[in-house]
Structure formats: C-alpha cells, structure tokens
Amino acid sequence: MPELPEVETVVRELNKKISGRKLKQVEIFDKKIKQLRLPLPMKILSADRHGKYIVLHSTKGKILLHLRMSGRLKFAEKVQEAPEKYERARFYFNRGFALQFLDQRRFGTIEWTKGLPKMGLNPLNKEFSAENFRELVRSRSRGIKTLIMDQKLIGGMGNIYADESLWFAKINPLRKSDSLSDKEILRLRQSIIRVLHAAIKKGGSTMRDYKKTGGESGSYQLFRKVYKREGLPCFRCGKKIVKIKSGGRGTHFCPVCQK
DNA sequence: AAACTGACCTGTCGGC
DNA sequence: TGCCGACAGGTCAGTT
Numbered sequence: 001m002p003e004l005p006e007v008e009t010v011v012r013e014l015n016k017k018i019s020g021r022k023l024k025q026v027e028i029f030d031k032k033i034k035q036l037r038l039p040l041p042m043k044i045l046s047a048d049r050h051g052k053y054i055v056l057h058s059t060k061g062k063i064l065l066h067l068r069m070s071g072r073l074k075f076a077e078k079v080q081e082a083p084e085k086y087e088r089a090r091f092y093f094n095r096g097f098a099l100q101f102l103d104q105r106r107f108g109t110i111e112w113t114k115g116l117p118k119m120g121l122n123p124l125n126k127e128f129s130a131e132n133f134r135e136l137v138r139s140r141s142r143g144i145k146t147l148i149m150d151q152k153l154i155g156g157m158g159n160i161y162a163d164e165s166l167w168f169a170k171i172n173p174l175r176k177s178d179s180l181s182d183k184e185i186l187r188l189r190q191s192i193i194r195v196l197h198a199a200i201k202k203g204g205s206t207m208r209d210y211k212k213t214g215g216e217s218g219s220y221q222l223f224r225k226v227y228k229r230e231g232l233p234c235f236r237c238g239k240k241i242v243k244i245k246s247g248g249r250g251t252h253f254c255p256v257c258q259k
Numbered sequence: 260a261a262a263c264t265g266a267c268c269t270g271t272c273g274g275c
Numbered sequence: 276t277g278c279c280g281a282c283a284g285g286t287c288a289g290t291t
Contacts, residue, residue: 002284002285003285006284052285052286066286067284067285068285068286069268069285069286070269070270070284103268104269104270105267105268105269105283106267106269107268107285108285109286140262141261142261142262146262146263149285151285151286158284158285159283160284204284205284207283207284208283208284210284227284247262247263248263249283250282
C-alpha cells in the first residue's frame with residue numbers, strides 16, 4: 001500500500017512524535033514477526049525514509065520497518081492492553097506513548113540492524129539528476145514502468161505513482177526503456193518529481209488501508225489522473241483510460257495520449 | 260546479469 | 276444468497 005509519499009508522510013510525523021523519546025518495551029503479537037532482541041531501553045534519535053523503509057535511528061542501531069501492502073503505524077497517547085484487530089506489534093515509549101504496528105495482510109516486516117538494504121536513487125534528492133536517470137534508463141531494455149518501480153534502481157516508486165508519472169510524461173508504460181528519447185526521459189524525470197512532491201503535500205493517497213499515524217486519510221487519491229480510473233475519460237484528451245497488466249501489476253494509462 | 264512467475268496473507272468485490 | 280475466482284499500495288525466491 002504505502003509508496004514513497006505515504007512513507008515520507010509517516011516518517012515526518014514520527015520525527016515530531018517520537019524523536020528524543022525513550023523506547024522502553026516492544027511487544028510482538030504476530031509470531032510471523034521474530035523477536036527483535038533490542039538493547040532496551042534505548043533513545044530514538046530520529047526517523048528516516050530509505051526507499052519505502054522506515055528507519056528509526058537509535059544510539060545503538062536501527063529499527064527497520066516495512067509496511068509492504070497493508071501495514072500502517074498508529075501513534076497512541078494511551079493504549080489499552082489487548083492488541084486491537086490486525087495489530088502485529090507495539091512499541092512502548094516513556095510517559096505512556098505507544099506506536100502500534102497494524103497489518104491486515106501480514107506482509108510487513110520489522111528488524112533490528114546496523115546497516116541498510118541497498119537502494120536505488122532517491123527521487124527527491126539531487127542524486128536523481130537528469131544524467132543519472134538517463135544513464136539508468138538507457139543502460140537496460142525493459143518496460144519503462146517496471147524499470148522505475150525497481151527498488152534497486154529507484155527507491156520508493158510504487159504502482160500508483162508510476163502510473164501517474166507516466167501519464168504526466170505522456171509515455172506508454174510498456175515502452176522499452178532504451179527506446180525513450182532524451183526529451184521523454186527529461187519529461188519523465190520531471191513528472192516523477194512533480195507527482196511525488198504533490199502527493200507528499202496531500203499526505204499520500206488513501207485507497208484502502210493507508211492512514212497517517214493519527215488515523216487521518218491522505219487525499220492525493222482525489223487528484224489522481226489514471227490510477228483506478230479505467231473506463232473514465234482521460235483528463236487531457238477525453239478518451240477512455242484502459243487497464244492492463246504489466247509485471248503482474250494493474251497498469252492504467254491513456255492509449256491515445258501516452259505514446 | 261536481467262527479466263519474468265508464483266508465492267506470501269487476508270479481505271473484498273463482481274459474476275454466475 | 277452463496278460460491279469462486281480475480282484482485283489489492285510490495286517484495287522475494289526460483290526459474291528461464
């Protein structure tokens with residue numbers, strides 16, 4: 001569920017809510033998640049985003065969270081003892097604060113580590129330069145949508161924002177990456193940056209499970225152009241948006257203005 | 260090395 | 276109504 005804008009939104013909230021707080025105890029409710037063996041208590045210094053990972057930095061190491069499809073974090077000033085529905089783990093901080101990890105589909109992960117997984121370019125950072133992106137796109141031959149969603153190449157792009165970015169760039173998601181012109185590559189880069197920033201501004205997209213740490217929904221879904229709009233008119237040319245499958249994922253685009 | 264496929268889970272929705 | 280398959284924001288291991 002959560003892609004870069006959703007994770008970024010959550011991380012910004014965590015920074016406000018738990019930076020500097022003392023983590024006192026962790027409870028794991030789902031036995032699919034293995035015990036962390038943290039040196040508790042520990043002080044959480046800050047929260048960070050690494051692709052779609054959430055990183056909690058402490059003086060002794062990092063707690064790495066991944067929400068996968070249906071995971072979410074909920075911050076509570078006071079929690080009841082019993083886990084709520086779909087609650088898989090809980091972090092207890094000083095003064096009664098708790099962070100709940102909810103995950104209906106149980107794909108989400110939590111680990112205690114020193115290092116970080118290898119990750120592609122951060123599209124919000126200057127490393128996502130026109131030159132770096134062009135090099136990346138040109139150096140292989142595969143569908144452009146699956147390329148921009150490959151976390152080893154670009155960290156954080158997911159299904160919604162890949163479709164949205166390709167619509168803004170007027171590029172068909174099935175185009176082979178090495179067939180894109182310089183102009184198209186520049187347009188795609190700009191579209192990715194524009195879409196991600198706009199989505200962060202709206203607190204991400206709530207299609208179904210995703211919620212911010214206080215329980216509010218994001219609102220970027222109200223501004224989407226193609227994702228889950230199959231059969232509806234394209235906002236640019238009026239023709240119907242179609243849905244196909246690419247890399248096993250639902251893929252939405254305008255067959256007329258995305259060349 | 261790079262690019263597909265199915266598997267991992269639980270729930271929902273649409274068709275017959 | 277009920278059943279059954281397809282599908283959902285993401286990755287991974289296994290296979291070509």
